[in-house]
Amino acid sequence: MSQTKLERNKALVLEAFDTLFNKRDYIAAERYWSPHYIQHSAHIAPGRDGLFNLVKGLPPTLKYERGVIVADGDFVIVHGRFSGFGAPVNWITADILRIDDGLLVEHWDVIQDEATKEQSRSGLPMFGTSFGTETLIDPIDLEERR
Amino acid sequence: MSTEKSTATDANKALVLAGIKGVFIDRDPTVLDRLFSADYQQHNPRIPNGTAAIKALLGNLPADFKYEPGLVVAEGDYVTIHSRYFGWGPKPMVAVDIFRVANGKIAEHWDVMQEEVPAAQSANGNSMLTTSQT
Numbered sequence: 001m002s003q004t005k006l007e008r009n010k011a012l013v014l015e016a017f018d019t020l021f022n023k024r025d026y027i028a029a030e031r032y033w034s035p036h037y038i039q040h041s042a043h044i045a046p047g048r049d050g051l052f053n054l055v056k057g058l059p060p061t062l063k064y065e066r067g068v069i070v071a072d073g074d075f076v077i078v079h080g081r082f083s084g085f086g087a088p089v090n091w092i093t094a095d096i097l098r099i100d101d102g103l104l105v106e107h108w109d110v111i112q113d114e115a116t117k118e119q120s121r122s123g124l125p126m127f128g129t130s131f132g133t134e135t136l137i138d139p140i141d142l143e144e145r146r
Numbered sequence: 147m148s149t150e151k152s153t154a155t156d157a158n159k160a161l162v163l164a165g166i167k168g169v170f171i172d173r174d175p176t177v178l179d180r181l182f183s184a185d186y187q188q189h190n191p192r193i194p195n196g197t198a199a200i201k202a203l204l205g206n207l208p209a210d211f212k213y214e215p216g217l218v219v220a221e222g223d224y225v226t227i228h229s230r231y232f233g234w235g236p237k238p239m240v241a242v243d244i245f246r247v248a249n250g251k252i253a254e255h256w257d258v259m260q261e262e263v264p265a266a267q268s269a270n271g272n273s274m275l276t277t278s279q280t
Contacts, residue, residue: 006221038272039269039270039272040268040270040272040273040274040275041269041270041274042263042267042268042269042270042274043263043268043269044269044270045269045270046269046270046271050269050270068224068226068244068256070219070220070221070222070224070225070226070244071219071221072155072218072219072220072221073219075217075219076219077219077226077228077242077244079242079244079256079258092258093258094226094228094242094244094258096217096219096228096242096276108217108228108274108275108276110228110240110241110242110258110259110260110274111258111260112258112259112260115191119191120191121188121191121192121193121194122187122188122189122190122191122193122194122195123195124187124188124189124195125189126189126190126191126256126258127189127256
């Protein structure tokens with residue numbers, strides 16, 4: 001396998017996530033996500049529409065930060081943090097993408113609430129080099145969307 | 147990818163799989179001395195730094211504990227494993243463990259864990275797990 005393919009796959013995932021979660025450009029995002037996208041994340045409805053509709057319902061404060069990203073064969077795993085989505089605690093995620101012919105075709109993830117410095121027994125952050133900053137939250141908005 | 151890089155990635159993959167299987171499948175505390183760095187850096191918020199904490203944890207695993215590795219994605223110094231842990235919490239947990247290898251030892255660890263949602267209860271009807279390659 002060529003290094004170019006791995007670099008291309010990582011760039012695809014990062015551009016796709018930035019386009020959908022940070023820029024919220026749903027038209028541009030269709031260039032990255034296959035219309036036959038297979039979803040394994042337990043809380044996301046099937047297909048590309050299931051994901052896009054979920055993001056459309058999130059507040060404008062939504063922010064995605066990427067951490068370590070690793071590519072191997074057709075797979076990419078990226079460590080990340082979602083904040084500003086209306087919950088009191090940030091989400092730390094590991095997203096697994098399978099890529100086929102330059103498109104994201106299948107997705108698995110694991111999601112965990114971010115621990116604070118006080119909660120970390122090693123004193124190290126779960127993600128990145130520092131603990132997440134407190135995000136603005138709106139509990140009323142969260143309740144409304146349930 | 148150059149052959150040299152590819153070989154290093156394969157060696158790191160083999161090292162990390164030997165380490166995590168040694169710990170969680172064989173439950174052999176000696177792998178911690180052989181394969182892990184003495185100053186093992188821990189980003190799981192519930193576990194202190196170092197290998198002594200993992201040895202202590204090994205002694206406290208419940209009888210029904212079981213570790214099932216799935217997809218392995220490795221590149222350069224990083225090896226990531228998608229997996230399922232039984233007996234870590236009240237329900238089976240899905241995890242991605244991320245390891246950094248330095249100087250031929252497992253040097254640093256991050257993870258993300260959540261309770262498994264069975265396919266029948268998922269928003270899309272699919273399993274959260276990937277198939278094992280190991």
